[in-house]
Amino acid sequence: MHGEPHVSVCIRAHSRTDALRSAIASALSQTYTDLEVVVSDDSGRLASVVTAFDDPRVRYHRNPEPAGATANLTRVVSLARAPLVAILNDDDEWLPGFLATAVGVLDSHPDVGVVFTDDYLEARGRRTRRRLPYRPGRHDRFLSDLLEHSMPASTTVGRRAVWTGGDGSVSIPPDTVGMELVWLRAASGGWPFYYVDEPLGISRFNREQVSLSDDELPTRQIATYGAFRFEDPTCEELRRARVAEFLLARAHVRLRRRRLRDARADIARANATSPRALGLRAAIALSGLRGLAIRWGCSHPRALVALLELWRRMRPPLLPKLAAGGRDLPR
Structure with a gap:
């Protein structure tokens, strides 16, 4: 890859080999291609899955010992090089146009901090659209909405400054739900959010989750x-x-x-x-x-x-x- 990517796709992974393979493939199949895929392996058993992708945009990191979901989120985001950060759970997928849509919004609205979309919920192979309870478009004051409802984990893209708070470091307390904390911090800090009412990802539900x-x-x-x-x-x-x-x-x-x-x-x-x-x-x-x-x-x-x-x-x-x-x- 020549130069720095525009989007870092961050995947925190733990032992779901087939699902991880599908997640990485969906990121590499995006119509928007100026990206890197960073995988942080918290199990130490996924190197062969990641390195099987013969693509210089894919980067692999192995934690020396299990860190837990939140600490692994901190780790994978800290490894990101791009100004835009997209989190993709290791058992979820994106539709091909997700990044093109999200990046288009952020590039057109340079003051917007976070963009998110609807998704499909999949359980036991059956898929249905999940419609989020927000007004489509830009939200300059989003904190009350966010406190009342929630956001999808894997169909959200934010500026790196949202994650770092502007000081270059990623700090997420390990006993919290990391992504929710970051979005709350962004909304309370005045970052505008933007909602696209189009399903552009697949979030898988299972009993363990x-x-x-x-x-x-x-x-x-x-x-x-x-x-x-x-x-x-x-x-x-x-x-x-x-x-x-x-x-x-x-x-x-x-x-x-x-x-x-x-x-x-x-x-x-x-x-x-x-x-x-x-x-x-x-x-x-x-x-x-x-x-x-x-x-x-x-x-x-x-x-x-x-x-x-x-x-x-x-x-x-x-x-x-x-x-x-x-x-x-x-x-």
Whole structure:
């Protein structure tokens, strides 16, 4: 490769050989070609998969010992050389026009920090479009939307400055959900976001990914949202409500495990953190219904489509009392 690439495709990998092969192939098949593919191997067993691609744009790094998902994300982004960074999970894929679309937006809007698109969800070989609940186009104030909803992991491209904060280093606390923390940091720092309502990636769902039988995911989400404090009172209340929601999700796991003291502590902390958030959304988190529905849907793909669409249309507001009061959330 002559000169520096314009886009670094960063893949943090761990032992999924066939899926990784497909992910790399989808990156190299992009209609936009000024890119590099950086793979950070956290298992030490994927060198042959990566080096089998006879393409100078592919770079391989092996961690000397397992680092974990968040630390491996930090590592792979720190290896990126390009001004634009795209994260591709090792079991996801892009459609050929994804990078051309995303890079086109960022090149046309030099002040926009992050662009993201819809994707297809795939479970057991069955695929359906996931429509995100955002207004298409540019969002100059995106923090409240991001706190209320979420973004896809593998159909997002951001400027390297979004990841580094301008000081050239990538710092993501290891106990957080790394990409969510980066997007929250970008939105709270004033970076505009841009949403393209076109499905340009494939995100694969399986029971291991979405299982809430372990309390690790809600614990990481609590740490992610707990790392911030926002001056805007509405955004701060949304943040606290998000923490409360994940505390209740973790309480559900602990109740199932008969860790009653820990569960009671989480419920009490949720109530102290955001008593206004303890509405229907909180009840769903505490009951574990959403996690159960998604886990069941992964084994029944037709049902998964219907369940996710139903959740998108009927999802209760994070702060029902705030919504009922008629106050407009900042956009």
